Amino acid sequence: MTTSSTMPQPAPRKRPAEERLEYKLALAFGFMVFIPVLVIWAMVHGLNWGIAICVIVGSAFIGYFAIARPMVRSVLKVTAKVAALSDGELPGKIEVTEQNEIGELARAFNRITHELEQKIDELESSRQLVKKLLSRIGTAIVSYEGIDNLLTLIVENAAVALEAQMGSLMLVDGEKQELYIKTGWSLNGPATPPDQTPRLKLGEGIAGLVAKEGRAMRATSSPAALGFGSGHGKDGAVLSVPLKLREHAIGVITVLRTDASKPFTEDDESLVTSIGSQIAVAMENYRLNLDVERTYIETIMALALAVEAKDPYSAGHSKRVGFYASKIGEVMGLDQDTLRVLTNAGILHDIGKIGIKDEILLKATPLTDDEQKIMQQHPIIGEAIVKPVRSLQNVVALVRHHHERYDGAGYPAGLKGDAIPLGARILSVADTYDAMVTDRPYRKRMTVEDAKAELQKFAGVQYDPAVVEAFLKVLADKEQRLTASHAQPPANA
Numbered sequence: 384m385t386t387s388s389t390m391p392q393p394a395p396r397k398r399p400a401e402e403r404l405e406y407k408l409a410l411a412f413g414f415m416v417f418i419p420v421l422v423i424w425a426m427v428h429g430l431n432w433g434i435a436i437c438v439i440v441g442s443a444f445i446g447y448f449a450i451a452r453p454m455v456r457s458v459l460k461v462t463a464k465v466a467a468l469s470d471g472e473l474p475g476k477i478e479v480t481e482q483n484e485i486g487e488l489a490r491a492f493n494r495i496t497h498e499l500e501q502k503i504d505e506l507e508s509s510r511q512l513v514k515k516l517l518s519r520i521g522t523a524i525v526s527y528e529g530i531d532n533l534l535t536l537i538v539e540n541a542a543v544a545l546e547a548q549m550g551s552l553m554l555v556d557g558e559k560q561e562l563y564i565k566t567g568w569s570l571n572g573p574a575t576p577p578d579q580t581p582r583l584k585l586g587e588g589i590a591g592l593v594a595k596e597g598r599a600m601r602a603t604s605s606p607a608a609l610g611f612g613s614g615h616g617k618d619g620a621v622l623s624v625p626l627k628l629r630e631h632a633i634g635v636i637t638v639l640r641t642d643a644s645k646p647f648t649e650d651d652e653s654l655v656t657s658i659g660s661q662i663a664v665a666m667e668n669y670r671l672n673l674d675v676e677r678t679y680i681e682t683i684m685a686l687a688l689a690v691e692a693k694d695p696y697s698a699g700h701s702k703r704v705g706f707y708a709s710k711i712g713e714v715m716g717l718d719q720d721t722l723r724v725l726t727n728a729g730i731l732h733d734i735g736k737i738g739i740k741d742e743i744l745l746k747a748t749p750l751t752d753d754e755q756k757i758m759q760q761h762p763i764i765g766e767a768i769v770k771p772v773r774s775l776q777n778v779v780a781l782v783r784h785h786h787e788r789y790d791g792a793g794y795p796a797g798l799k800g801d802a803i804p805l806g807a808r809i810l811s812v813a814d815t816y817d818a819m820v821t822d823r824p825y826r827k828r829m830t831v832e833d834a835k836a837e838l839q840k841f842a843g844v845q846y847d848p849a850v851v852e853a854f855l856k857v858l859a860d861k862e863q864r865l866t867a868s869h870a871q872p873p874a875n876a
């Protein structure tokens with residue numbers, strides 16, 4: 384962003400008499416009026432009339448063309464440019480060589496239009512900056528995956544948009560009266576991880592002072608003095624703005640330029656202040672939403688257990704499905720986040736059964752076709768229950784598709800093969816296995832061996848073969864551990 388500046392003002396000087404407009408007007412008057420009158424007087428007293436006429440005409444020409452006309456033309460030039468400016472155009476410079484008052488007027492006009500052009504450039508630059516920032520933050524919001532990612536993106540984009548080389552967001556730890564880094568960004572690579580960054584006491588360094596006093600600060604100094612370490616040799620410029628919520632500073636957003644010759648402007652400060660207040664509100668909303676969401680999750684988890692409690696045959700089924708699913712995920716090398724999703728999806732996979740009538744849900748005999756159709760609605764009902772919870776977004780598709788079959792003959796969408804989300808393919812195996820080895824009102828439970836054989840038989844038909852293979856490994860590991868524990872002699876033997 385261009386730093387605002389003005390053209391140097393020339394020192395007022397005393398104008399020589401021959402440069403003054405008044406002098407030139409007198410001179411023009413002399414040539415055009417005084418000399419002709421003098422010549423007429425001389426003619427009356429005997430001067431040759433031919434010579435007299437030549438002198439009168441010559442004098443008038445000199446007075447008009449050499450003195451009066453250039454002055455009038457300069458005035459017209461200035462007037463035309465002023466008129467253009469008042470019509471909203473940028474007329475450019477007035478080319479004048481005169482040293483008189485008209486020349487001074489033209490130079491003053493040039494200075495004003497130059498400053499105006501600079502201001503327009505600055506405004507345009509600010510407009511571009513805001514647009515760029517809004518677009519980047521908009522993208523960040525669309526790709527929302529949690530407040531932490533969003534904050535990192537905001538800090539990074541604010542720093543980039545302000546042509547800063549570093550940026551950080553620190554939050555106030557009210558208990559310890561300290562600031563700690565929530566997120567940081569540096570042009571030269573990842574910022575120092577938060578756990579390795581020293582905390583700042585309130586009032587310590589610029590950020591600490593900003594948090595304590597609750598007002599923005601701009602400064603230029605050495606990086607160490609600005610609280611950005613000593614990685615850069617030369618002085619830098621810093622802008623630090625408090626994140627205020629109901630008049631209390633809950634954090635500080637700071638940006639640093641490594642070149643002190645480019646200090647932050649008032650415009651930069653307004654922009655970061657505006658971003659800071661948005662962040663403060665977003666963080667508060669996030670905290671409130673988190674509370675609401677936590678309550679909602681606890682409620683639906685309780686509902687999931689309530690559904691199970693209706694049917695004594697399915698007691699503990701959901702938790703076991705979650706457990707098996709995460710074990711399968713572990714064998715398949717899935718990351719910790721996905722394993723957590725699988726556990727939650729296991730607990731919630733049949734939550735939709737809460738919308739199925741008890742006479743169908745608890746029927747001891749096989750369901751009729753119509754009853755089957757109603758029962759098959761439970762993944763869709765479950766999806767609708769889980770969908771409003773932002774932190775369970777990854778669970779939604781798994782709840783919806785846990786009754787799909789690998790060959791495409793499942794429900795509700797009839798998805799086939801890899802089109803079924805992997806988590807849903809895993810849930811399907813975990814769910815069916817647990818159902819097979821549990822007593823049901825209309826049949827006795829299968830043995831583990833029979834259930835394993837059943838899974839193998841339908842691998843590639845009903846189940847994903849890779850998932851079945853992983854689950855067989857889970858069961859084999861479990862058997863191995865059981866055998867090992869049985870083989871161990873008692874501790875006091």
Ligand SMILES: [Fe+2]
Binds near residue numbers: 732733761785786
């Ligand atoms: Fe189900």
